[in-house]
Amino acid sequence: MPKPEDIQKIVREVAALVKQEAKATRGAVTLSPEVAEWLQSVHESPVVYESPAPESGAHAPHQELADELAAIDAEVRQCTQCGLNAGRRNTVFGAGNSRADLVFVGEAPGAEEDRQGAPFVGRAGMLLTDIIVKGMKMRREDVYICNVLKCRPPENRDPSPEEVYYCEPYLLRQLEVIQPKVICALGRIAAQTLLKTTESTGKLRGRWHSYHGIPFRVTYHPAYLLRNPADKKKCWEDIQEIMKVLNGESTPDMGGGLIAQRLI
Numbered sequence: 001m002p003k004p005e006d007i008q009k010i011v012r013e014v015a016a017l018v019k020q021e022a023k024a025t026r027g028a029v030t031l032s033p034e035v036a037e038w039l040q041s042v043h044e045s046p047v048v049y050e051s052p053a054p055e056s057g058a059h060a061p062h063q064e065l066a067d068e069l070a071a072i073d074a075e076v077r078q079c080t081q082c083g084l085n086a087g088r089r090n091t092v093f094g095a096g097n098s099r100a101d102l103v104f105v106g107e108a109p110g111a112e113e114d115r116q117g118a119p120f121v122g123r124a125g126m127l128l129t130d131i132i133v134k135g136m137k138m139r140r141e142d143v144y145i146c147n148v149l150k151c152r153p154p155e156n157r158d159p160s161p162e163e164v165y166y167c168e169p170y171l172l173r174q175l176e177v178i179q180p181k182v183i184c185a186l187g188r189i190a191a192q193t194l195l196k197t198t199e200s201t202g203k204l205r206g207r208w209h210s211y212h213g214i215p216f217r218v219t220y221h222p223a224y225l226l227r228n229p230a231d232k233k234k235c236w237e238d239i240q241e242i243m244k245v246l247n248g249e250s251t252p253d254m255g256g257g258l259i260a261q262r263l264i
C-alpha cells in the first residue's frame, strides 16, 4: 500500500495538471462526481475542479496584445516623421483581431479611410469583406487589416520610398504583436513596397514569399478587382492557397519566392 503522503503528492500533481489544462483550453475541466469527491477528500486543501471565472482574465493575453497595438496606434497618431501628417484628417492604424492568423496589408489609406480613420472602407472595403465572409467563411473581425502607410498620400499617389522607410517600422511592430501565420499583400504597390521589388503582381502572385519570416502571398487589390472583375478568379485562387495554410492542409514553400528583411 502506498503511504498517505505519497498519495497526497500524486493527487497534488494531478490537481496541478487539471488546473493547468483548465487555463490552457476552455477555462473549465469537468470531472466525474466520484473523482472530484475523491480528490477533495484526500487533498488537504480544496481542489479546484471547476476553474473559476478568468482571473486577471483567461483572456488576458488577448487584451494584452490589444493594449500593445493600442500603444503603437497612439504613437502613430502623434507621428510627423515623413510629413504626410500635414494633409491627414485621421491616421489609419489598422483593425481586427490582435491574434489574427491572417493579416491583409494594403498600400495606404484612401479618401474614405482618411475620413473615417479605418482601413478598407468604401466599395473596395466591401469587396474585401465579401472575400473574407463569403469566400473564406470567416468574419472580418477574425482577420487583421492594415496598410503600409498609416496616413493618406495626397491625391492617393503611390507612397514614396522615404515615406515607406519611416512608416514600415509601425507595420513591423504590428506584425510582431499579432504574429500571423500568413500575410496577404493587397495589390502591386503593397507587394512591391514590402518585398522591395519591381516585379509585377502577375509575377509575384502564385508563389509564397517571406516577409520577416512570415509566409507572404500577393493578390490583387479589391479596387483593381472592381475595375477588372475577370481577375476575381485569380484572386480566389490566391485566397484558396492561403486558406489551405490556415487550415493546416498545406505548408507554405517559401523557397521559390522573394525574401524581405529590413536591415536598418
Ligand code: SF4
Binding pocket: 076, 079, 080, 081, 082, 083, 084, 085, 091, 149, 150, 151, 163, 166, 167
Ligand atoms: S505616414 Fe507613417 S511615418 Fe508618415 S506621418 Fe503618417 S504615421 Fe508617420
